[in-house]
Amino acid sequence: MSLIERLTEKVNAVEPLMIGDSQLTFDSGEDLDEYQLAKAERELRETPEVVQEAFKVLCDLLGEEDDLYVPLEMEFLQKFLRRCKWYPKSAFKLIKRFYEYQQNHPEYFENLVPTKERSCLLSGCILPLPRRTAEGCRIVVIEAGATWNPKEVTLNQLFRGVIVCLEVAIAEPISQVSGVRVIIDMKGLSLSQVTYFSPKFASAIVDFVQRSLPCRLKGVHIINQSFVFDMVFAFFKPFLKGKLRDRIYFHGNDRSSILAYFDAKCLPKKYGGEYDSETTNVGEKLYKFSSSFDDYFAEIRKYGYTKNT
Structure with missing residues (x-):
């Protein structure tokens, strides 16, 4: 079971978070609807061919970065690739900046879990x-x-x-x-x-x-x-x-x-x-809902640079 699948299981096990008369959901499903698929292709160049090639190149680049640990899995890397419109070299630079920032600013990321x-x-x-x-x-x-x-x-x-x-x-x-x-x-x-x-x-x-x-x-x-x-x-x-x-x-x-x-x-x-x-104790409800994400945050906090760059 993948990290996101385990997270989804935990989220589904807690009491639904109602904000007024609407429910806040964690939309983890990888099956985008037709509108989102068309949007991804139009705005992000997201086609099967581009995705496959970009993922391969990015994994190769990350494999050469000895002191940077991230999982070489599409589920994890796609947020960087989508942010960079599936240009793998740009995504590689973004990943490095993301983890360099965490390394340089531990006051914002150290032990960062919802609870x-x-x-x-x-x-x-x-x-x-x-x-x-x-x-x-x-x-x-x-x-x-x-x-x-x-x-x-x-x-x-x-x-x-x-x-x-x-x-x-x-x-x-x-x-x-x-x-x-x-x-x-x-x-x-x-x-x-x-x-x-x-x-x-x-x-x-x-x-x-x-x-x-x-x-x-x-x-x-x-x-x-x-x-x-x-x-x-x-x-x-x-x-x-x-x-x-x-x-x-x-x-x-x-x-x-x-x-x-x-x-x-x-x-x-x-x-x-x-x-x-309008609702009462929305902060308390948000805190309880967010606690189901603790294991996810504990896992992703393990990623990053293993030594000073």
Whole structure:
């Protein structure tokens, strides 16, 4: 039984996670529907011939990297290959950057399993939404305003929680093909919270997202921001380049602006959508659901460089 199959078995054994009136599922199935197959071929060059050749070349390249341990299995490598449109040399470079980043930033990856991120998952600061966009994008909401208490959840812990959600998302073939959209809700951000940010933190986060994340990040959507947010964004702005810079959208309180990028059916009512997301103890439910991923995270944490590069 493969790692993803074992993970799916564990997830199916726990109580379903209901976000309001919708169930959050882990879409592990490798059988993409006709829409996703066509999308993969059109946008990622994903055909049987390209896939076979790219996988072979990537395995050969990785086999020559003596101090880098990763499983030479399609199930694992396809998230890197899809991110790079099945160009094996680009995927090889991405894998190296991904694990070099982990090596250089142990504060974000060391012992990273969901149950060790209890305070963050319980806080309500991070929530994957149960409904995808029409294109199949997974949506992750980060509430970094009034919901976030930096004395209870540090910035490092918050980012570790985000990584947990993203690593789960990019294990889903649908998310590998269609990507992820992130909504950052800054409602209630205070001046005192701004003091917790620094150029060093901003640089590290942007470096990970821009250069090392094996995910098709289709957009970062900032909502409910005030003038206070401009102080936070000033830390990040100097490091933003190219596609990431162009894929950051500022919506303020304009719900019609948000709906230009999201279908109403996939958003909760508080963001201008159609479904009721209000629920009690959502953090507790998310934490319990996430605990079923512990073995998966413990396994993937074994991968990477075996010595300093």
